[in-house]
Amino acid sequence: MTVKQLPLPELVAQCVRLGIPGIGLWREPVREYGIEATAALVRDAGLTVTTLCRGGFFTTEGWQAANRAAIDECVALGTDTLVLVSGGLPAGSRDLPAARARIADAVGVLAPYAADRGVRLAVEPLHPMYAADRCAVSTLDQALEIAERFPPDQVGVVVDTYHLWWDDRAPSAVSRAGAAGRIHSFQLADWTTPLPAGVLNGRAQLGTGTIDLPSWTTLLDTAGYTGPVEVELFNDTLWARDGVEVLEETVRAFLEV
Amino acid sequence: MTVKQLPLPELVAQCVRLGIPGIGLWREPVREYGIEATAALVRDAGLTVTTLCRGGFFTTEGWQAANRAAIDECVALGTDTLVLVSGGLPAGSRDLPAARARIADAVGVLAPYAADRGVRLAVEPLHPMYAADRCAVSTLDQALEIAERFPPDQVGVVVDTYHLWWDDRAPSAVSRAGAAGRIHSFQLADWTTPLPAGVLNGRAQLGTGTIDLPSWTTLLDTAGYTGPVEVELFNDTLWARDGVEVLEETVRAFLEV
Numbered sequence: 001m002t003v004k005q006l007p008l009p010e011l012v013a014q015c016v017r018l019g020i021p022g023i024g025l026w027r028e029p030v031r032e033y034g035i036e037a038t039a040a041l042v043r044d045a046g047l048t049v050t051t052l053c054r055g056g057f058f059t060t061e062g063w064q065a066a067n068r069a070a071i072d073e074c075v076a077l078g079t080d081t082l083v084l085v086s087g088g089l090p091a092g093s094r095d096l097p098a099a100r101a102r103i104a105d106a107v108g109v110l111a112p113y114a115a116d117r118g119v120r121l122a123v124e125p126l127h128p129m130y131a132a133d134r135c136a137v138s139t140l141d142q143a144l145e146i147a148e149r150f151p152p153d154q155v156g157v158v159v160d161t162y163h164l165w166w167d168d169r170a171p172s173a174v175s176r177a178g179a180a181g182r183i184h185s186f187q188l189a190d191w192t193t194p195l196p197a198g199v200l201n202g203r204a205q206l207g208t209g210t211i212d213l214p215s216w217t218t219l220l221d222t223a224g225y226t227g228p229v230e231v232e233l234f235n236d237t238l239w240a241r242d243g244v245e246v247l248e249e250t251v252r253a254f255l256e257v
Numbered sequence: 258m259t260v261k262q263l264p265l266p267e268l269v270a271q272c273v274r275l276g277i278p279g280i281g282l283w284r285e286p287v288r289e290y291g292i293e294a295t296a297a298l299v300r301d302a303g304l305t306v307t308t309l310c311r312g313g314f315f316t317t318e319g320w321q322a323a324n325r326a327a328i329d330e331c332v333a334l335g336t337d338t339l340v341l342v343s344g345g346l347p348a349g350s351r352d353l354p355a356a357r358a359r360i361a362d363a364v365g366v367l368a369p370y371a372a373d374r375g376v377r378l379a380v381e382p383l384h385p386m387y388a389a390d391r392c393a394v395s396t397l398d399q400a401l402e403i404a405e406r407f408p409p410d411q412v413g414v415v416v417d418t419y420h421l422w423w424d425d426r427a428p429s430a431v432s433r434a435g436a437a438g439r440i441h442s443f444q445l446a447d448w449t450t451p452l453p454a455g456v457l458n459g460r461a462q463l464g465t466g467t468i469d470l471p472s473w474t475t476l477l478d479t480a481g482y483t484g485p486v487e488v489e490l491f492n493d494t495l496w497a498r499d500g501v502e503v504l505e506e507t508v509r510a511f512l513e514v
Contacts (some may be wrong), residue, residue: 094469096423129386131423132467133450138423166353166388166395193390197454210389212351 001026001053002233002250006243008033012045014244018251022048024185024230025077027070035076042077049079050228051122051185058106059087059099059136067110074119081120081184083158088133099136104146107155115154122184123147124158127166129199140164140173147182156184159220160232162203165191165211171219178223186220187230188213188257201234206253213257229254258283258310259490259507263500265290269302271501275508279305281442281487282334284327292333299334306336307485308379308442315363316344316356316393324367331376338377338441340415345390356393361403364412372411379441380404381415384423386456397421397430404439413441416477417489419460422448422468428476435480443477444487445470445514458491463510470514486511 001024003011008029015023023042030038030052042049055070057063067082074082086103089096107121114121123143126135137143143157157177164170177183190209196202206213217229231250238246258281260268265286272280280299287295287309299306312327314320324339331339343360346353364378371378380400383392394400400414414434421427434440447466453459463470474486488507495503 089467094467096469097425100425127386128384128423129452129456132448139425142425166385168354168357168396168399191389194455195386195452198451199386199456210346210351212353 002231002238003243003247004029005239006247008038009041010243011247012041012047014247015047016045018247020047020247020251022050022228024051024053024083024187024232025049025079026053027073030073030077035073039077048228049077050230051081051083052077052079053083054085054124055082055110055121056084056124056135057087058103059090063087063106064109067106068113071110071114071117071119075117080118081122082114083122083124083185085124085126086135086137088131088136096131096136100142103136104149107146108149111150111154115151120153120184121155122158123155124160124185125163127163139167140170140177144173144177144182147177148180152181156182158185158187159183159225160187160189161211161213161216162187162189162191162232165216174219174223178220178225183220183223183225183227185230186225186227187232188216188254189231189233196236201236201239203233203235205233205235205238205249206231206257208253217257259488259495260500260504261286262496262498263504265295266298267500268504269298269304271504272304273302275504277304277504277508279307279485281308281310281340281444281489282306282336283310284330287330287334292330296334305485306334307487308338308340309334309336310340311342311381312339312367312378313341313381313392314344315360316347320344320363321366324363325370328367328371328374328376332374337375338379339371340379340381340442342381342383343392343394345388345393353388353393357399360394361406364403365406368407368411372408377410377441378412379415380412381417381442382420384420396424397427397434401430401434401439404434405437409438413439415442415444416440416482417444417446418468418470418473419444419446419448419489422473431476431480435477435482438481440477440480440482440484442487443482443484444489445473445511446488446490453493458493458496460490460492462490462492462495462506463488463514465510474514
C-alpha cells in the first residue's frame with residue numbers, strides 16, 4: 001500500500017532491484033492481477049509474501065465467507081499470516097463491548113479453518129480514532145486478550161507503530177506478546193499532524209513524524225521478534241508521487257530508523 | 258464553546274431563559290469581555306461558573322506565568338475548577354514518556370498556588386489522536402496517576418465522553434476517581450465519523466453519534482459524581498448556525514440522553 005501506484009509486476013521488480021526481501025500484499029490489487037498470477041510473479045522473483053491484508057470486519061454481514069476466502073488466498077500466495085482489521089460498531093449500534101465480544105467470537109470461528117491451512121490470524125489493534133468505523137480493537141492489550149484464547153501459532157497480533165505509539169501500556173504488552181510468540185507482524189509508519197479529513201491517509205514517511213521509531217524497533221528486538229518489518233504508509237501525497245522514487249526514499253528512511 | 262457565536266451577555270441571558278444553571282467559560286472570550294465584567298455578568302444572573310477552560314500546555318514556554326494567571330482568573334470568576342489541557346510533545350521531541358513526566362512535575366509546581374486560592378486543578382485526558390500536539394495525557398488512568406500524588410480537593414480529573422468513550426479501562430478508572438472524590442468535571446460530546454481535517458471541530462451533538470451517553474451518565478452517577486454536567490461541542494457546523502437555536506437544541510438533546 002505504501003506504493004500502491006506501482007503495478008504489481010513493477011513493484012516486484014523494484015523490490016528485487018532494491019534488495020527488499022519480502023512484501024506485504026493487499027487483497028484488492030492481488031485480485032485485480034489474479035491470485036495465481038500474483039503468486040507466480042512473487043515466487044519467481046524470490047520474494048517472501050510477509051502478510052496478506054486484510055481479513056476481519058467481523059461486525060458486518062458476510063464476514064464468514066469473506067474471511068474464509070482471505071485465508072484461502074493466503075495459502076495460494078504462500079504467506080502464513082492474515083492481518084485482521086476487525087471492524088467497528090455494527091450499523092446503528094453504540095455497544096462497543098458487544099462489538100468486541102463479537103470480534104473475539106468470530107476469531108474463534110475462523111481459527112480452526114485457518115490453522116488447518118497453516119495460516120496464522122494476526123489481530124491488529126487500530127488507533128482509537130478508528131474504534132467506531134474500522135476496528136473496535138483499540139489497544140495491544142485488547143488484541144492480546146483475544147489472541148490468548150488460542151495457541152500462538154494460530155492467533156497472534158500485529159504491532160503497528162502508527163496505531164500504538166501513544167499507549168503507555170503498549171511496551172509491556174509487546175513484551176508479553178513477544179515472550180509468547182504472538183507477534184505475527186511488525187509494521188512501521190510515522191505520525192504527523194494535522195491529520196487529514198477522514199484520518200486514513202496521513203501516515204508519514206519514517207523519520208518525519210513524532211514517533212520514536214528506533215525505540216520501537218529496539219522494543220521488538222528485546223521482545224524476541226525476529227520476523228519481517230513492514231512499512232505501511234497510507235498517504236495521499238506519497239501516492240501522488242513517482243512510486244519508484246517513493247520506494248527508494250522508503251528504503252533509505254527504513255535503514256536510517 | 259458549544260455556542261461560541263453568542264456574545265457573553267446574550268449567552269448568559271439565554272442560559273437564564275432556558276434554565277441552564279451553570280456555565281463553563283473559556284479564557285479567550287472572558288478576557289475579551291473583561292474578567293471583572295464577566296464575573297459581574299454571571300453573578301448578577303445567578304449562574305454558576307462550573308469550570309474555566311483552560312490552563313495547561315506545560316510542554317511549552319511560559320507555562321508557569323500563564324497558569325498562575327488562569328488560576329487567578331478562576332478566583333475572579335468565582336469558579337473552583339481550572340481544566341488543564343496538558344500539552345503535547347515539546348517542539349522537536351519524540352519522547353512521550355518525558356513529556357508526561359514534565360506534565361506531572363508542572364502540576365506539582367502549580368498545585369500549592371492553586372490550593373492557596375481555593376482552585377482545584379482538573380487534569381483532562383484527551384483522545385490519543387491529540388497526543389502529539391495537544392495533550393500527552395491520553396487516558397483517564399494516566400490523568401489519575403498524576404492527580405493521585407495530591408489531595409483530591411487540589412488535583413482531580415475531567416471525564417469527557419468524547420475523549421474516553423473508546424477505552425475499555427475508563428469505566429474502572431471512573432469508579433476509582435469517583436470513590437476518591439477526584440472527578441472535578443464531567444463533559445459530554447458525541448462522536449461521529451468521518452472526522453474533519455485537523456480533528457478538532459467534529460464533536461457531535463448529543464445523541465447523534467456512536468457514544469452510549471446514557472451509560473456514561475449512569476457510570477458517573479454510580480461513581481458518586483454529583484457535580485455539574487457540561488456539554489462541550491466543538492463543531493464548525495453548529496458554530497455556523499444561529500446560536501440560540503443551537504443552545505435550545507442542546508438543552509433538548511441533553512435532557513434526552
